[in-house]
Amino acid sequence: MSQNxxxxxxxxxxxxxxxxxxxxxxxxxxxxxxxxxxxxxxxEVLEMSGSLSVPVTVVNAANGSKSIAVGYNIGKLASxx
Amino acid sequence: xSENNREIHDVVMVGAGPSSLSAAIYTTREDIDTLLIxxxxxxxxxxxxxxxxxxxxFPDGVSGLELSENLRKQAEKFGAKIMLGEVTKITGEGxxxxxxxxxxxxxxxxxxxxxxxxxRKLGVPGEEEFYGRGVHYCxxxxxxxxxxxxxxxxxxxxxAAQESLFLTRYASHIDMLVRSDKMRASDVLINKLxxxxxxxxxxxxxxxxxxxxxxxxxxxxxxDKIKGQKVEFECDGxxxxxxxxxxxxxxxxxxxxxxxxxxIKTNSRLETNxxxxxxxxxxxxxATMQIATASGEGATAALMIREYLEN
Ligand SMILES: Cc1cc2nc3c(=O)[nH]c(=O)nc-3n(C[C@H](O)[C@H](O)[C@H](O)COP(=O)(O)OP(=O)(O)OC[C@H]3O[C@@H](n4cnc5c(N)ncnc54)[C@H](O)[C@@H]3O)c2cc1C
Numbered sequence: 001m002s003q004n005x006x007x008x009x010x011x012x013x014x015x016x017x018x019x020x021x022x023x024x025x026x027x028x029x030x031x032x033x034x035x036x037x038x039x040x041x042x043x044e045v046l047e048m049s050g051s052l053s054v055p056v057t058v059v060n061a062a063n064g065s066k067s068i069a070v071g072y073n074i075g076k077l078a079s080x081x
Numbered sequence: 082x083s084e085n086n087r088e089i090h091d092v093v094m095v096g097a098g099p100s101s102l103s104a105a106i107y108t109t110r111e112d113i114d115t116l117l118i119x120x121x122x123x124x125x126x127x128x129x130x131x132x133x134x135x136x137x138x139f140p141d142g143v144s145g146l147e148l149s150e151n152l153r154k155q156a157e158k159f160g161a162k163i164m165l166g167e168v169t170k171i172t173g174e175g176x177x178x179x180x181x182x183x184x185x186x187x188x189x190x191x192x193x194x195x196x197x198x199x200x201r202k203l204g205v206p207g208e209e210e211f212y213g214r215g216v217h218y219c220x221x222x223x224x225x226x227x228x229x230x231x232x233x234x235x236x237x238x239x240x241a242a243q244e245s246l247f248l249t250r251y252a253s254h255i256d257m258l259v260r261s262d263k264m265r266a267s268d269v270l271i272n273k274l275x276x277x278x279x280x281x282x283x284x285x286x287x288x289x290x291x292x293x294x295x296x297x298x299x300x301x302x303x304x305d306k307i308k309g310q311k312v313e314f315e316c317d318g319x320x321x322x323x324x325x326x327x328x329x330x331x332x333x334x335x336x337x338x339x340x341x342x343x344x345i346k347t348n349s350r351l352e353t354n355x356x357x358x359x360x361x362x363x364x365x366x367x368a369t370m371q372i373a374t375a376s377g378e379g380a381t382a383a384l385m386i387r388e389y390l391e392n
Contacts, residue, residue, distance in 0.1 A: 013222040014128040014146055018121065022165050036225040051213030052226050052297075070213055074120065074165060075183060 003081070005030035008045050008056040011037075015072040016055040022077060030057075090116045092386050093180055093189035095168045096328070098125020100362025101195035102152040102161075103376035107383030109159035113390065116189075117156070118182055120167035124149020125197050126363070127372050129221050131247040134269075136372050145221075148372070168196075171335050171358070178357065191386050194337070194345055194353070194360040195379065198325035198370075203235060207291030207298075208321070215298030215318050216291060220244040226318070227251045233258060233301045233314050235288045236322035242266035242274055244322055249279045256314045258286045258303055286312060291319055327364050340366040351382045357389055 005023065007030050009016035023030050035042050035054065042052060049056045049068050057069045059080045067080040092108055094101035097119035108115045122128040130145035139148075157163070166184035171192065173179070180187045200218040202208060208216055217223040224247060232252040234245045237259030243266075245255050257274070262285050264271050274280050285306040293299045301314045327343045338346045338354040344366035351359050361382040362368060362375035 010222060010225045012131065012146065012225075013219070014122040014124065014149070015219070015222060017146075018123070018165075021123075025165065039228075042226065046214065049213075052215075053213035053217060053219075053223050055222075072121065074167065 003062050004060040005081075006058045006060075007032050008041075008054055008058075009034050010054050013054050018072045019055045019057055019077070022072075022074060026081070028081060087188055089177055089188045089190060090114050091189070091390055092116075092191045092193060093118065093178070093187055094193040094195060095171075095180070096120075096125065096194070096196040096362075096364075097123045097153070097163050098195060098197045098362060098375065099127050099149075099152060099372045100125075100197070100375040100379040100382075101193055102149075102156045103379035104193055104195065104361060104383040104386075105156040105161035105379075106152075106159060107380050108386060109156065109161045111383075111387050113383075113387060115156075115161045116187065117161060117163045118166050118168050118180070118184075118187070119163060120165075120183075122149070123153050123163060129219055130243070131221050132243075133372060167331075169331050171332065171337070173336065173355065176357070191357045191359065191389055193379075193382050193386065194332075194358065194364060195362045195375075195382075196328035196331075197363040197375075198327050200321070201324040201326050203288060203321050203323055205288055205290055207293065211291055211293050211298050211319075215293055217318065217320050218322075220247050220320055223318075224248050224251050224320075229253045230317035231315060232256075233288075233316045233319045234322065235301075235319065236324075237261060237264045237266065237284075238322065238324070239266045239270060241322035242270040244320060245280055246270070246273055246277065248320065249277055252279065255280045256301075256316065257282045258288050258301065258314070259284050260287050260306075261285070283312075283314075325363070325370075329364060342366075344368070350385045351378060352385060352389075359386060 051070045059067045069076045091114040094117040097117040127145045128149035132142045134142040166182045170181040178189045228251045232255045234257045287304045290302040305312045345360040346366045359382045361378035
């Protein structure tokens with residue numbers, strides 16, 4: 001199984017757009033979960049990241065390990081992928 | 082252009098906020114090879130602002146994100162390149178400027194520093210502890226998590242006022258805590274705040290501590306300076322807008338001169354003390370911290386850069 005990337009977002013969050021743009025420029029596929037449209041998923045993000053602040057990017061690596069970045073931080077994202 | 086097999090850009094702009102995007106529209110139209118480097122959001126602070134009512138040409142206001150997207154498109158249309166990365170150091174190598182970035186070393190004949198500012202922290206107990214789970218600095222990002230909840234907004238300037246109004250879309254009530262005896266926001270915004278029955282303004286009120294438990298923030302403790310009494314505001318979240326610090330820490334070992342507050346000093350041509358290095362927008366000492374003026378300074382800097390390159 002290859003790595004799997006999820007980006008949690010809200011409608012008007014500019015930093016969320018930048019995470020998606022950065023992943024696009026690096027050629028990574030990802031799924032997006034909009035927490036404003038799916039508020040029932042907010043709790044899962046809070047539990048996973050300890051934070052209710054978007055963007056949250058979750059990378060499930062091929063070896064089964066999971067890494068999480070809260071916010072848009074290129075250095076952190078690059079180290080997770 | 083390249084020299085010893087290394088590419089040397091005519092101009093590298095640090096930051097891609099309104100100031101350098103405007104500058105880039107001008108330089109690229111003059112056929113000046115232009116690279117922008119952006120570590121955060123393209124569009125800068127304007128991109129995270131909900132609605133801008135005072136940028137000329139938009140009688141009904143414009144969303145910050147839309148304005149930013151249009152600036153980006155306009156700059157890219159004329160040939161500007163935007164790289165996502167952070168500039169960590171700038172040094173001079175003779176006439177050429179060397180920029181160390183997270184994406185490698187970049188060389189330029191001229192540099193425009195338009196790195197803007199970042200939110201200042203309040204520095205009270207609980208702020209760090211509850212960051213991201215009750216304490217926030219970006220309303221357009223995280224406001225949506227407070228639907229029908231109670232919020233505290235700390236600050237009394239334009240940003241605090243504008244963001245409070247945005248947050249009323251979601252919150253059931255907002256207590257605004259303002260340290261001084263009056264708001265520093267524009268009259269238009271103050272009137273809107275006063276007309277909004279979801280907002281209560283508390284002047285002369287300091288914010289001393291953010292209190293919560295493992296489920297999140299529960300209240301803000303402050304002091305009513307007039308009565309000399311402790312006051313408490315129950316809430317589910319706190320948004321902090323208490324001013325801005327210049328993004329100049331990456332210049333600390335450079336020769337570029339800063340003022341006492343860390344903003345970049347320039348002459349009337351927007352050139353720093355280092356020839357060929359210019360600064361514009363919010364990060365410039367004396368800037369008026371508006372999108373229109375940041376854009377205007379960007380245009381001016383572009384024309385000065387063209388003149389420098391021609392000589
Ligand atoms: C909440 C809020 C509301 C506002 N509302 C209004 C309004 O209604 N009207 C108005 O006119 N103004 C408003 N402003 C002010 C306006 O946003 C700024 O004046 C304007 O964005 C300044 O543009 P700039 O390009 O100088 O800097 P910025 O917009 O701050 O852009 C600078 C960019 O540089 C990047 N950067 C910094 N350091 C580096 C580095 N080392 N490497 C690479 N990139 C870097 C940053 O990530 C940022 O994107 C508001 C500001 C805030 C905070």
